[in-house]
Amino acid sequence: MTGFxxxxxxxxxADISTHANLLRNHFSxxxxxxxxxxxxxxxxxxxxxxxxxxxxxxxxxxxxxxGMEGATWPDKLHMKLPRSVYERAAANDGRARxxxxxxxxxxxxHQGVPFFRETHQSQxxxxxxxxxxxxxxFAASLLMPEEVVxxxxxxxxxxxxxxxxxxxxxxxxxxxxxxxxxGW
Amino acid sequence: MSNALTPLGKELRKLRxxxxxxxxxxxxxxxxxxxxxxxxxxxxxxxxEDFLQGIVHHYNLDAAAxxxxxxxxxxSTTAVRIDLTEGTxxxxxxxxxxxxxxxxxxxxxxxxxxxxxxxxxxxxxGQKR
Numbered sequence: 121m122t123g124f125x126x127x128x129x130x131x132x133x134a135d136i137s138t139h140a141n142l143l144r145n146h147f148s149x150x151x152x153x154x155x156x157x158x159x160x161x162x163x164x165x166x167x168x169x170x171x172x173x174x175x176x177x178x179x180x181x182x183x184x185x186x187g188m189e190g191a192t193w194p195d196k197l198h199m200k201l202p203r204s205v206y207e208r209a210a211a212n213d214g215r216a217r218x219x220x221x222x223x224x225x226x227x228x229x230h231q232g233v234p235f236f237r238e239t240h241q242s243q244x245x246x247x248x249x250x251x252x253x254x255x256x257x258f259a260a261s262l263l264m265p266e267e268v269v270x271x272x273x274x275x276x277x278x279x280x281x282x283x284x285x286x287x288x289x290x291x292x293x294x295x296x297x298x299x300x301x302x303g304w
Numbered sequence: 305m306s307n308a309l310t311p312l313g314k315e316l317r318k319l320r321x322x323x324x325x326x327x328x329x330x331x332x333x334x335x336x337x338x339x340x341x342x343x344x345x346x347x348x349x350x351x352x353e354d355f356l357q358g359i360v361h362h363y364n365l366d367a368a369a370x371x372x373x374x375x376x377x378x379x380s381t382t383a384v385r386i387d388l389t390e391g392t393x394x395x396x397x398x399x400x401x402x403x404x405x406x407x408x409x410x411x412x413x414x415x416x417x418x419x420x421x422x423x424x425x426x427x428x429x430g431q432k433r
Contacts, residue, residue: 161326161328162326165320165321165326165327166321166324166326169317169321170321174308176307176308176309176346177327177342178307178342178346179327179338179339179341179342180339180342180343181337181339193307196307198307203337203338203339206327206328206338207328207338210326210327210328210338211328
């Protein structure tokens with residue numbers, strides 16, 4: 121679930137991007153050529169129900185999820201989004217698309233995963249063991265695969281080709297350790 | 305509370321996927337909200353008649369598909385309202401209330417008998433909805 125960090129079994133960045141790439145490839149197989157901007161809402165609405173019959177996407181009025189952008193119960197195959205986030209994602213808003221991808225990350229990475237109960241609300245969760253880090257990493261590599269980012273010439277180019285926000289594009293460049301050339 | 309799609313919800317999702325429409329697209333076509341469609345799919349709201357008509361029209365359902373949809377809608381209904389405001393005799397009010405009270409105790413055998421009593425006399429006139 122989004123909102124609080126949980127310690128989960130660790131995953132490496134490479135392992136997470138393998139998952140994300142498999143999913144992109146899966147979509148291309150079904151839909152033919154898929155665009156650089158991964159159609160995550162279409163994936164969730166058209167493809168997931170075919171591979172997981174019990175998957176449920178629930179959309180609720182915003183006041184039913186105060187202060188939340190999304191929530192996922194991986195073992196119940198249940199993803200819940202406030203209406204405004206869903207509508208923005210469906211209209212290709214970058215930030216909302218990232219949110220849906222993040223929830224998809226929880227759904228796929230954290231099924232059957234024991235959420236470790238912390239005795240102390242510890243700040244010692246290593247990033248790779250943090251549920252939120254893993255879901256963000258998944259979303260970033262789903263929407264911005266390394267080879268697509270490498271083919272882009274500017275932050276704006278990444279934003280347009282991948283359908284992401286400026287924040288997400290800049291973060292991705294940092295993570296991939298790609299130096300922003302002057303003038304980007 | 306269950307978070308599973310009702311049989312009607314599954315049918316609606318199938319119709320949508322076959323038409324390659326997202327909930328957002330259907331919401332726009334039916335002039336309702338995405339959260340309303342979602343609530344119907346999950347059985348949190350009963351589908352109103354104009355919603356069902358909208359679905360039939362939007363997906364151009366033939367008579368058989370419409371009957372199927374309506375049957376699923378009936379099965380997915382979570383509550384039934386009986387209007388007792390107009391032209392209701394005391395006797396029929398009593399019946400409605402007694403039925404509501406006894407409902408949890410009616411087993412399937414008894415239900416079959418009651419259904420028979422209720423349906424055989426007017427099978428020619430057709431059931432009013």
